[in-house]
Amino acid sequence: MLNYLWGLMIVIGIIVGIFNGTMANVGNAAINSSKEAVTLCVSMLGVMAMWTGMMQVAKKCGITSSLTKALRPVIRRLFPDIPEEHVVNEYIASNIIANILGLGWAATPMGLMAMRELRKLNGNSHIASCDMCTLLIVNISSLQLIPVNIIAYRSQYGSANPAEILAAGILATCISTLAGVIFAVTARKLGRRSS
């Protein structure tokens, strides 16, 4: 996917550059952008390390595991086809909590383990189960409450108050997740009625 997207960006950019006579800018932009990416990562290193450091403390003093427990009743309602004591409940809860806390790299492995277990529950079918659809829709609806990297980018590009978008972002995230959940629950009900 990205191979085409990225390749097209470069090819189209250069072709347009030829027609616009902006080739000098194009060459400079390529060189400067690569340097800029490094500068950006250096400043992001600080913000990101601060965040993962705090999250490690949260994990060690039991905040994340109590959040995971608190999520159990929600998961029972969203994923009614999963047996109550099945391990996949834990995977899904950890996946959702990691997403909420902005630990995307920790969320994906948990999500993939959940998908593999859901596959077994689904009799190894190549057709997605309702639970799989719900898990994907919830993940894609974005759960992250504090977008650490966006705050880092904003501060790097000179924002007077990089965190000012937080509450607005949380509200928008909740709305997108709510829309996703309503869709998933409705689709599950309609599917059951028709079959």
Add this chain to the structure above:
Amino acid sequence: MNFLIYISDYIIPFVFFYIICMGLSSKTPVYDEFIEGAKDGFRVVKDILPTLIGLMVGVGILRASGALDMLSGLLAPITGKIGLAPELLPLVLVKMFSSSAATGLLLDIFKEYGPDSYFGRLASIILSSTETIFYTMAVYFMAAGVTKTRYTLAGALTATLAGTIASVIITNLVF
């Protein structure tokens, strides 16, 4: 709706306060754990760097050649109808395919208009309220060996659309 800006000022300090208080009261060695966790941050950024270089070069070329302005011009008639600025439609579309490519476009908006401009704020909020669709579906369904994804795409698009519309409305109300 201005109170959302004031609340924002409290979120990060409050989260830190809560975590550290919980840590101290449960006798967790907070500083040692913080240092341990901060090392993960290096790993994360190290993984981001190559993709960021690639995509910032790509977007940089598109911007410098004038292709991004042409694209905005072409999209203007469509975006005018749905009330979204033509400068932002590429961001919303690209985000569905790749979140790192969308980051490249976000940084371009920060450079062109500034992070505290209307576009800068709206782009920040849109990106924090949506997630990449096709990439996530590919990775997750591959792990489950699923080829028929049923209503997942429709649901994901519904959530993304709701998040984007909400972002536009909230940005107009708050800032």
